[in-house]
Amino acid sequence: MSSDAGLSRWGWGHADREPTESERLDLKRQVETRLGFPERPLLSMPDDDPEVPESRVDPPFHFCTTDPDARARHTYGKGYPDLVRGFHGEYGPAPDAVARPEAASEIPDLLLWASEEQVAVVPFGGGTSVVGGVECTAPRYAGVVSLDTRELDAVLEIDHTSRAARVQAGATGPELNAQLAEEGLQLRHYPQSYEFSTFGGWVATRAGGHFATRYTHIDDFVESVRAETPVGPLETRRLPASGAGPDPNRFLLGSEGAFGVITEGWVRVQPRPRHRSRATVRFDDFWDGVAATREVVQARLSPANCRLLDPSEAMLNELADDGSSLLLLGFESLDGPTAGDLERALASCADHGGEWDDPIHRGPSHEGDAGGTGATADGDGDDDERSGTEGEWRSSFVEAPYRFNTLVSIGVLVDTFETAVTWDRFPDLHEAVRENVGAAMREQCGAGFLSCRFTHVYPDGPAPYYTLLAPAEPGTELEQWRPIKQAASDTLDAFGATSTHHHAVGRVHRDHYHREIPDSYLDALRSMKRTLDPEGIMNPGALL
Amino acid sequence: MSSDAGLSRWGWGHADREPTESERLDLKRQVETRLGFPERPLLSMPDDDPEVPESRVDPPFHFCTTDPDARARHTYGKGYPDLVRGFHGEYGPAPDAVARPEAASEIPDLLLWASEEQVAVVPFGGGTSVVGGVECTAPRYAGVVSLDTRELDAVLEIDHTSRAARVQAGATGPELNAQLAEEGLQLRHYPQSYEFSTFGGWVATRAGGHFATRYTHIDDFVESVRAETPVGPLETRRLPASGAGPDPNRFLLGSEGAFGVITEGWVRVQPRPRHRSRATVRFDDFWDGVAATREVVQARLSPANCRLLDPSEAMLNELADDGSSLLLLGFESLDGPTAGDLERALASCADHGGEWDDPIHRGPSHEGDAGGTGATADGDGDDDERSGTEGEWRSSFVEAPYRFNTLVSIGVLVDTFETAVTWDRFPDLHEAVRENVGAAMREQCGAGFLSCRFTHVYPDGPAPYYTLLAPAEPGTELEQWRPIKQAASDTLDAFGATSTHHHAVGRVHRDHYHREIPDSYLDALRSMKRTLDPEGIMNPGALL
Known part of the structure; x- marks a missing residue:
């Protein structure tokens, strides 16, 4: 059985990337000075000996273990409540056992046994859920087995x-x-x-x-x-x-x-794109950026990157600090040059007051073609795109979850939520989100910071993605977090936005999801579940 | 209640487009000389007085009727078996009544009544199903009501x-x-x-x-x-x-x-595209055309039209008669010129031996821009594309179903079937279809003609569409048709192709569909149906 020892037990990512003292001091200084938060503590880092409840099951399979460390590592995903509890060494909801089959053919017997024994089975991949997708207490069950699929990696x-x-x-x-x-x-x-x-x-x-x-x-x-x-x-x-x-x-x-x-x-699958073009457009007014973004996507241009960052988001990612909004535009193509598409998109930006420096083009007919097909460490093979705003953005994109570890360790409440909504409703939704989530943060934490970017855009609407930061009281972080999260979900629901564009439903969004879909469809999904999972052992409490 | 009197009762489309004697003689001559079929009869045209069985129900709603003509007009779709039976005046499976609500709010009461009375309800839109989607005998029900939605047209x-x-x-x-x-x-x-x-x-x-x-x-x-x-x-x-x-x-x-x-x-929805480019490419060898088509779509170019016609299809549509295959390529864009995309596609065609005349471009920067946003009679507003091979193709595309009427009236069995399959499997599938469907036509009818075009293409596979023609024996057309259709479906299934790319499942493809989807998924769909339709009144026999 492979070991997860190289990964952080409680936080995002690699264990050797857990926050150092100097990183914590640096971020503490930043949230205090740039966000104006009250002085943040340096909390004690988690100890190495997680305590988990006694296991209630003993699965008769060679690929199962009840090892406490393995169980602790399969207790949570990587949402804020997960990081906080892991940081404080709270592993009460730990599964009773972890199954890590070496072949898919071993799974049917496990499910048969679990159905007979009334043991819940929780599929576990990377364990990166931020919506409680892998956390299962299931008190009415004889036990819970986390089913880790990572040996099936071919x-x-x-x-x-x-x-x-x-x-x-x-x-x-x-x-x-x-x-x-x-x-x-x-x-x-x-x-x-x-x-x-x-x-x-x-x-x-x-x-x-x-x-x-x-x-x-x-x-x-x-x-x-x-x-x-x-x-x-x-x-x-x-x-x-x-x-x-x-x-x-x-x-x-x-x-x-x-x-x-x-x-x-x-x-x-596909070969690596040979042509790329990109530019970063600045807007003085966020709503000009929104109008330009909408125009680009409604012209049925298909940028690979089309991320609009509001001034707070641009500041948070250290891409702009002057109140500008930024639109990161990128096109890629397997086949032909992308400069024309970028120019057409930039023309829309210009119509709405956008400004940009020289666009960058990569391809067989341009200098700087990186060639090759291999994936690099951050996974997208875009080693030719590491410079300039785009490069900084990508680095920030990959590093952001690590910063969550550090924030948790200095008593900062940090969370993200995302949605999709039609263009006509976005302005009112955005205003209400800022107002309601801002108010909830002030009420719970005395202060708060909220930023927004579009992660995806469609001809009929954007997928806005919000990041929130607030000073938390160590020990009561979750009591403070819950009403803030509730304010966010209630606001999305009230404006007809979806409970999630890509974070999934899990347990955290389940109530919102049930309001979002028709009752009759929920009933129909439950009848499907009864047919495929008559004993109800599969991830009970998630989604349905 | 609107009348369908302007539409043909038994055939495709408008009543005043039912085949004239000269059209029938012309097509008879063509199938005899060009396809080499034995002499075809001029069958007696249907009479005006359809006989339908006595109605078994009397729905208590002002928007329902048991008028025989209305019932006859809601008996079938427009597949070959439908046209044949309508042509011969056979309306045995006629619904017992036709409901044509003037408001959606009238429908719940109808469904409630039908559930209580065990009356099957068959939704009916244009009645153009070619897979038995609107034909419902439902012997175990107290009756059948065809629910025509066409008053809800706003x-x-x-x-x-x-x-x-x-x-x-x-x-x-x-x-x-x-x-x-x-x-x-x-x-x-x-x-x-x-x-x-x-x-x-x-x-x-x-x-x-x-x-x-x-x-x-x-x-x-x-x-x-x-x-x-x-x-x-x-x-x-x-x-x-x-x-x-x-x-x-x-x-x-x-x-x-x-x-x-x-x-x-x-x-x-969207505005009318302002830019268009198109070309027709000839290939001496069908398989060169297949390779070029695959290359175009795998380069992630997105032609609006990318129809590859095999030599028989090109001949049938009177676009080529020399054994060439044709690739009809068209690009359109709301925003920027499309000439570049077409040129990139044509470069792939050239690599595979394709030849073409001058491409045609339309747009603000080209002559011949038609402007305007209105839809024309054939619906796509492309009144600037009515010339050349493309225009002939479009006309042929819209006219083809009318030709089915004429073929039925001269004793020609005519049907189409379509599918989608991955590129790796297409060559073997295509060969087997030609062999098996050809053999079935020869066995049932003594002769047969089969043509193929791609209606849609995807990076991972084409959607081939086959048209078959064979000399039928009037009176036994359906006995001859069934084994031919079975040979087609069995062959598609054997090569892992889907039962339908866009003709739907209905009743004709139901067995194939049930082989195509996993048993457990079929069970799950049935459990959903029991939840939403506890009395099983909704279109029984279709899909599930």
Whole structure:
């Protein structure tokens, strides 16, 4: 059984990236001076000996363990409440055992046993859920087993003709792309969790990648999926498209382990894009940036990057500090030059008062073509894009979750929430979010900071993504966090926005999700669950 | 109640387009000389007095009728078996009554009554199903009511900011676009049935439009849907995107009336494209055309038209008669010139031996810009594209279903079937289809003609569309047709192709569909149906 020892038990990412004293002092100084927060404490770092409750089960399988460290590591995802509890050494909801099968063929017996013994099974990929997707207390069950898929990490087959690959669910982004790179291919899907999250997790949660338009959700890359359910396998046919009935892939996409565990799938892959163009546009007024962004996407241009950062977000990411909003625009193409598309997008920006420095173009006809097909450490192979604002942004994008570790360790409440809404409703929604979440932060914490960016944009609406920071009282962080999160969810719901664009539902968004979907559809989903999971063992409490 | 008197009762389209004697003689001559079929008869045209069985129900609603002509007109769709039976005046499966509500609010009472009385309800839009989607005998029911939605034909609301419109289910293509055109917008979705089929029917059957890539299925245009089910409304939230659970829109898309009747939805609309480029490429060898087509779509170019016609298809459509295959390539854009994209596609064609005449470009910077935003009679507003091969193709595309009427009237068996399959499997599938369907036609009819085109293409595979013609024996057409259709479906299934890319499942493809999807998924869909339609009244026998 592989070890997770290289990873932080309580925080995001690698153990050797847990915050150092100097990083903590530096960030403490920044939140105190730049955000004006009251003096923050340097909290005691977690000790090395996690305490978990006694295990209630003893699964009769060689691939299962009740080791306390393994159980602690499978207790939470990586949301703020998870980090806080892990930081304080609270592992009460730890699963009773961890299963880490070495072959998908070992899973049916586990599900059979769990169904018979009334043991809940919680699929676990990268454990990067920020919505309580892998945390399961299930008091009415005989126990809980966390089913870790990460030994199932192979690319099993590549169809070069159709540009598709059959991959196992437990492969992380880098594992998947390293295997594909040997054949000159990539799965160009880069969620922020890319380094740790798994293909199966992406499918189960409808993960959003870093593309702003067109190929945004993993949904767009999936040709077929196989899941093991308690009543047997559910494997869809590999097809480029179909018009036959409600799409079975779309049923497993977003299923969040509630019907079964995803074990593999066929995905659409491609060579590395040869052409790229990008520019960073400054707007004095955020709403001018919104209007320009809408115009670009409604012209049916398809930028790979089209991230609009409000002044707070630009400041937080150290990209601008003068009250400007920034639009990060990038185009890429396998085939032909992208400069024309960028120019068309920039013309829209100019119409709305945007300003930019020289655009940057990369490709066979430009200097600076990096060539090659390999993935780099941050996963997207874009080693030619490491300079300038775009490079700083990408670095900030990958580093941001690490900063959460540090913030938790200095008593700062930090969370993000995201949604999608039609353009007509966005201005009112945005104003209400700023007002309501701001008020909740002030009430709970005496102060607060809120920033917004668009992570994805569609012809009919943006996907705004909010980051909030507030000074927390160590020991009562979750009591302070809950009303703030509630204010955010209630506001999104009141304006008809979705409970989540790409963070998934899990347990944290479940109430909002149930308000969002029609009652009759929820009933129908529950009837499907009863059919596929008659004993209700699959991730109880998530989604449904 | 509107009358359908202007429409043919038995055949495709308008009554005044039923085949004339000279059209029949002309086509008879053509199939005898060009296809080498034995001498075809001029069958007696249908008489005007359809005989339908006695009605078994008397629905207590002002919007219902048991008029024999109305019942005859709601008996069938427009597939070959439908045309043949209508032509011969066989209306045994006629519904017992036709409901044509004038408001969606009248539907819940109808469904309640039908549930109580055990009367089957069959949603009916344009009645253009070619898969038995609206034909329901339901012997175990107390009766059958055809629920015609065509009075619900309004565009209810337009959101210009988000470029979306709320439309009722019963609007046909021209009705919908005429209302949108008043606001300078279009729903650019043009299935071959466009003139008669309805928005609700498109959603229920996951209709495919004339775009070859990207915005192909109606699925891509739908923001939200509302359906009435026997247990109440199922209305999804209007969202540009979401990552919350299995997508409820995708559950209604392809539902084929089996869970409820679609009454309205929000769709993404857009202004008329300002730029177009097109060319027709000739290939001596079909497989060179296949390779070029694959290269174009795998370069992630997004042609609006990318139809590859094999030599038989080119001949049938009178576009080429020398054994060439043709690739009809077209690009369109709201925003910038399309010439560059076309040139890049043509470069791929050249690499595979393709040849073409001068490409044609339309747009603000070219002569011949047609301007305007109105939809024309054939629905796609492309009145600037009526010349050359492309124009002939479009005319042929719209006229083809009328030719079916004429063929039926001269004893020619005519059918089409379509699928989608990954590129790696297409060559073997294509060979097997030609062999097996050819053999079945020879066995049943002594001769046969089969042609193929790609209607849609994806990076991972094409959607091939086959047309078959064979000399039929009047009176036994369906006995001859069934084994031929079976050979087609069995071959598609054997090679892992889908039962349908855009013709839907209905009753004709149901067995194939049940082999295509996992058993556990079929069980799950059935459990959803029991939840939403406890008495099983909704379109029994279709899909599930």
